[in-house]
Amino acid sequence: MAAGAAEPGIAQRLRSLTEDFRDQGYVLTPEVLSSRLERLPLPVAAILGVPANAPALRLVRVFHCQDGPLAYLVNYVRADLCPGIENVDFTSSSLFDTLESVYRLRIAEGRRTFSAEPAREEVADALGLSPGFPVLYLEQVTYAADGRAVEYSEVWINSVHAKITSHLER
Template sequence: MDTPALDRTGPTPLHAQIKTWIEGQITSGAWPPRFKLKAEVDLAQELNVSRGTIRKAIADLIADGLLTQTHGRGTFVSPHVVEQPLADRLVTFSEDLISKGVPFETQVIEQAVVPAQGRIAALLRIAPGTEVFYLRRVRLVEGEPLILLNNYVVYARCPGIEQFDFTMARLFQVLEDHYHLRLENGRRTFQAIAANHDVAQRLAMAQGDPVMHVEQQAFLEDHTVIECSDIWLSGDRFRLVAAVSRPGRAGLGMTVAVVPNDSSPPD
């Protein structure tokens, strides 16, 4: 391991110098995502500083999101985190990844024409039993599952859509380009929940780990609902970002609602 040349007489604290050095190791790729750091006591010995100095540098980097720490396992370089803006545009998660230059892979778990039931029929504003196109996929970033998606589309507006290869095609792109449907706007509800067995298995995490659940509705320009979906995002690799403004000035508003403490995902 290359060790830093610490200035022990200058005004910059040692923990800040060590923090800068670790940042350089991460940004240069010398320490890739999920790289395990040496134990604090070993780093302190190698750098000839106190363990408290190492602990302070690591704590600052954890606060910055560059490192993560798991009790009993150690300290690791954080995986790349995907930020989703809380924006006033209907941008899909795949479009957001593409715009950021983040490569991803799509695995299709299931796609079929099925009758809508219960909550899905209500979200799509159709009668129970009406045919919908059901599409279940996982998006992988750096080979690891990041997003689990269950999409439901009103089948009468897109007959034959089940024939598309959605490992390559993107759902909204097919609706707009092939079926000439204009998706005007949408509604998303975000809620942090605990992963159940199925979600945990699909996202390669432990049952009970935190995930962000998103309930989405997409509307056509005639205000009818064309699609609804349940989306689960890995809690340690997703960050929701909002740009807000003071009252009376133009900008995006944000409403926070307190919901019951029910960690189970939707039916």
């Protein structure tokens, strides 16, 4: 990466992390740690508006930049809307692109919540940080054009490599 921290537009528009960094000239390489169908945790099922025992894809990835691990992502995708999604190779396919091109779910809107968090052990290990190191954390719910919640994600970003900047107008 170039000197200084990258400033993806993740606080302005609903795009994937890869799209935001690519537009700044950075290349992210995904590493898939896990991709399998699981029952949704109860809080996630409630957020997505599905029954507690509903199956979902649980996709765990680390995105690497030239300076090392940049982001640790855990995505939950409704399996009822995306049959067979557990068979997609997410080392070469983008989640948003897959939802839109393969499953014809037009991603229309989302909600992101940002905070600063100390890296818990699995996050620290994935990002090559010491446990407790400050990371940028965001939770996201993604909605299709028909209003259905499609995906919930948790993202931890190495705060050494990126910062959040918003362009504001009055």
